[in-house]
Amino acid sequence: MDMHIFLVLSMFVVLVGFLLSGFPVAFTLGGTGLLFGLIGIITGTLDATFLEILPNRLFGNVIRNELLFAIPLFVSMGVMLEKSNVAEDLLENMGRLFGKLRGGLGISVTIVGALLAASTGIVGATVVTMALLSLPTMLKRGYDPSLATGSIAAAGTLGQIIPPSIVLILLADVISSAWQQAQLNTGNFSPIPMSAGELFAGALVPGLILVGFYILYQIAIAVLRPGASPAIPKSETDVLDAAFYGRLFLALAPPLVLIIAVLGSILTGIATPTEAASVGAIGAIMLGAARLDGWTRNIVIGALLCLVVLLSLSNVADLRMERAVVPTSDRIAYYGAIALTLAFLFGLAWALFKTHRANVLGEVLKSTVRISTMIYAILIGAALFSLVFRGLGGDAAIEDLLHGLPGGQFTAILLVMVLMFVLGFFLDFIEITFVVVPVVAPALLAMDGTYGPIWLGVLIAMNLQTSFLTPPFGFALFYLRGVVPESVPTTAIYRGVVPFVIIQLLALLLIALEPELVTWLPNLLF
Template structure:
């Protein structure tokens, strides 16, 4: 019966959408109606409203009460979604201020003489508008009104002209900032949590281990990472469009001729181009640059974009009037002042100490005040000119409300879909497909592409993604990243604006195109661009680094970058070490040999012993890496025969576990059936019959496991354990080879700071007779703190602590304190002597040794990855690594 109500749910939703019922009400309405019918049927025919639900049911949902309602409310209340109204406001404001019109006219004049120049200018402007507005309807309408008549007058092919305008208008869906990317990031954040749980369960079921290694975990994504990941694919798509138009114009020049407007390319024209291009580019830089640089979150960048759009609208709406650019100039001056202050001085009102701090704070305050004045001034202008600000606010509220209502409705629909076992059916279907992850991924992408013919991008993103994303992300076969999956889905969803019969870009263009342009010509024109989008999708699919590299690079080079000992970085760091050992092995060996010949007798015994052992361990690092390489080759060789068997058995075990879960559900019905239960006796008997059948089915599946599986699995697992052991051995080796060197260098480099403690230590004796015990203890604590800041001064700090202890007791003992002072000074002189001797004799040689091994053997011990290594690890980790044989 669950399947019947699941089909009813889908049919009701399709019917509601098909007859034109608003999406915001079709999604939750179909869920509510289906749940009501299922609950009523269960109460009438099975004695329980929960009878026809695979997961939970109305009784359990109502018992949870407020929690369930909060779950639906939180769907639209998450912080990620705050950016949506901000970016919508930015886009509508720029569209209404005629910035798009200026760009199109100027770029058409600039690119006109080039073959297909008008088409290329439309793509270029579409990309700029995508990076500033991201509103498909506004972009298509603006370009359709301005560019289409010009292209038709220039004898452009009608399908090429309409296809170019429609496709360029959809770039806002993939080029950040994009609403669809924000929604996808929000949906994927929840999907990652579910996928992580599924992968953890799979690891436990497959290996018996309770804890899964953290480098096998599913990594979450954010709107900022989605923006970074989509940036290069978006530029790639723009380039593909331009190359296609240029190639078409060269092959058939009469269908895409070059156009000369007669305007001379002189200084005045170049100034016009600069004035037209610089503000949008500056806004793009502020919005995306602040995210990429880690200066602002996506929400903060959205606020920057909204304020910037209002400033641009303020001068554009007053174009030609005296003082039109005054607020914009004030904005530029204020931003420069703030940037200079922040760049050269730390502004913090709580830490004002010098006159320079006061000056910096005053300048920053003036800059912020000027910025606020310019923003309010621009806002007043937009409000006064044709009530533009009010119209933009209304459109923003409408669009944002629509998005949030659809999100809440989709949450209800998804909950109903899962309650009727839909998610489990989808998982069974996908995991039952031959070909593993890539076949599952292909089917999902095909379904999304087909749904794009009928549904809007929001419905696809909030209905389909929560169901299929956890399944795809949990699969260890491809081990894809959430940001890559999100960008791939985003590129696919983008085609929904172009695919007939319900492609919204087609409707927008049809509404502004002249009657001479046939609808069939518009449909014909977009076919080539749909093909180009699929080509971009395939390129990004085959080269995941196009998506993953930029987020990885920004993450690993940021101030908040993870430390090199982060488990997720180890594989790529070891690949770096392997390459460096191969290229610079002789230099490393020579440096280690030279370090081994150093006279360490000037150091204390314990420090000399640790350093000598560390140099010995450094010599073992390259052989340890060779051991990893040897075992890796053995694993790769064994995997050739083992992988097919592993895939077959894991599939059988997965099917058996699925049946086991169903058996548990039916056994629960049996336990709760009878006179005092919530299920009838007939339901209990029916469940008993089902359990017997499923147990037989499970036994049949388990019988299909090949007899040689246990032996081959144990043999392969043994090789894997040897590889893991070799990697752990290498990591311990390099840690032991570098940490004592790091400690010794820190001690020797602090010799001057150590020597500077002498006056403070000698003052302890003089102050002892001059100060009251309580004041003296506070004075000693201050000196103890100074000693603690010096590397390797533990013995001195212990001596100072002994002085403090003697004077802190109920009966202060000045004699014991004086003895501790004398002993501490003797220890200090002894340590100072060997520190100075070692600094002159050993420090230069140890620093030279450190310079050679720091970025390989000592890489794990660094506070953060150096630039070169960070870029290497970012590139290395941008691909997808199959880890399925560990599951």
């Protein structure tokens, strides 16, 4: 066997061995890359000067990568919404709205999971929060434990496919680099870039289809097995009067406005994902503060109204003061804009002060730093691993392997999807994203295909979502097991997630056979 091929195969074996042993991912990636880099230099299969590329690679692809700045911002947005009890209000009111129907509590969990996915995108927080709030009620009302736990775990993973999502941001960075590399390899020295906004748009429709499949499953169980998902007796539910719908509106409106502001600005091209993430982070802070007391709520509403007026003013008046002649109306608008900006900054400062006094802001910042540091450490380790892998000729070997398969791109994509699904039983999505995707994506995108990087990125994202539910190492299962009562056995949780894994695979098959479900919205918007 050629020494290059032997070292490439050995890299993967050693890497997977360390990952399965529970060694930290970042150190595993970086350490394996460094170890085999030294072996390659000693055996003469890797040029030592090749590793000198690493500092420039880290500086250009990680440190100065503007897209990755969105990660801590989206994380802080999600953690703040978690701490401000948005999920509690949503679950309570949705449960009352659908509780009179058989399967209503399961439907409400799915809808709330979708709303939290579009506003937080943090799977662990969503699963734990919904389990603590809804599982006792579902079990008390006679829900089958497997159905109840499976519904909560599956709804919690929707944050992986419904944008804005941390996984989609990481995939956008990896797939974009692979797409440019694939175009350069084919002789196109002016490669067409792929933006994170396009991947967000491509994932939106499949994400909503998956939510629809979950709801249809809840309805089917309610019809076929009425005893598994009983309705709440009418005598124990609230009257759906004007007061109830008022509470429902107050629970739904703030997160919906935040979702529309963040996701809408990305999809319409008004803002980049990083800029939209900053809007989301600030909006989450103000929303969290507004829920503390009535006085703060009034200040936050006033600050947001000032922001709306300021944006409107910038569209109707020319606020540039360096012109030779400035009309009086524009001068008045200019000073009015300054006053509105100061008023908004006061509202934001007050929101920061109140969340700090409530011991919420500090917890949010600690969680944001911890999660973001972990992701950036993995990025650095993955950069070293992929650099050594390419230096040993691993990318060329993978490309030759995939191109040599009978059936062309279809067989290659099928093989890669099966590989990722199997790896999802043992590895989490970050490990697969930084180990497998950079290796196989350039080869897949270099083949003669019709649908390009957005379709491939959404396929991979949908596949990675199953890694949260597949035993034995599905992270959503671990989160759920930590808060589920001892009376619910682990086997019940595993049985409960199996139908939802099958539903995810059916959704994956659907978008594989109907790529227009992915490409339609990006083509329309971009």
